[in-house]
Amino acid sequence: MTQEQLNRYKVISSLIDGKLSISEAAMSLGLSERQIKRLKKGVMERGPAFLIHKNTGRKPQHALTDELKSKIISLKQSDKYKNANFKHFMELLEEHEGIAISYSCLHTILTKAGINSPKKRRRFKPHRRRKRKPQEGLLIQMNATPF
Template identity: 30%
Template structure:
């Protein structure tokens, strides 16, 4: 038997053992789901040798490989568009019984424009944020946990309120840690001394 015929027998065996769906088999073999059902009927009633005659006039090995590639890429576009080749390969095997090597899948995804090699990925450009124009317009809030009193006291956090326009330190408060309760107390003291700014600003890791 040819390699294509052996592949067809292997795929139909998986369908018969319920390890592969007819839809997946159709994608692998490059035929319709109805044709898979006809092949299964022949396979079960007449055995594997009968498939040699059924294979005449069917697509070549290259066309079958193209069908596997197109089917795999279709699944990736529909279900795994944000996945890299390694994880996409695992999902294709786990959920669709489609076995493709990682390097082959990487090549297909790269050629299809789904995956970009790491060295070719464009670095994201971060536009620096400009300072505000007026004192008190926006106040930056930050905290730093440190041995501020050296060995004369415990390690503690310094909560800082900084004017964005001028960089001026407007309020400082020592606390046991950076926590919501102490930030609220510090904010209350700041508001009593300076009034309400248009905005408070903290980084994405802050409170």
């Protein structure tokens, strides 16, 4: 059980023992009185296991499989796609391999595997900021318009 679930159990058990009222338990847990009644009933019927979420420890239904992740990593490390950046690699996966995956998911998979996107250096910016004058008021400002 997590710390939050243990805290909930402690408050609900003190509610069952009669040490707290429903409104006090609702205030301490930040829930409505209706939810407190529901939790109390569940703990009385099923015990503390009622407070643990049923999906705890399960993999999400929409998550990518480990085989697909390892296939993507091996394709990226192969000579065929080695020099492609992440966006281009995503497009190549969809076009040639038939794997449709979002950029953010692909980026997460590859960066966790220690693969960085090959990027060029940033382009030189021709405009640079001027150096600050040593004292305030030394900068001369003029208006060059004839008006």
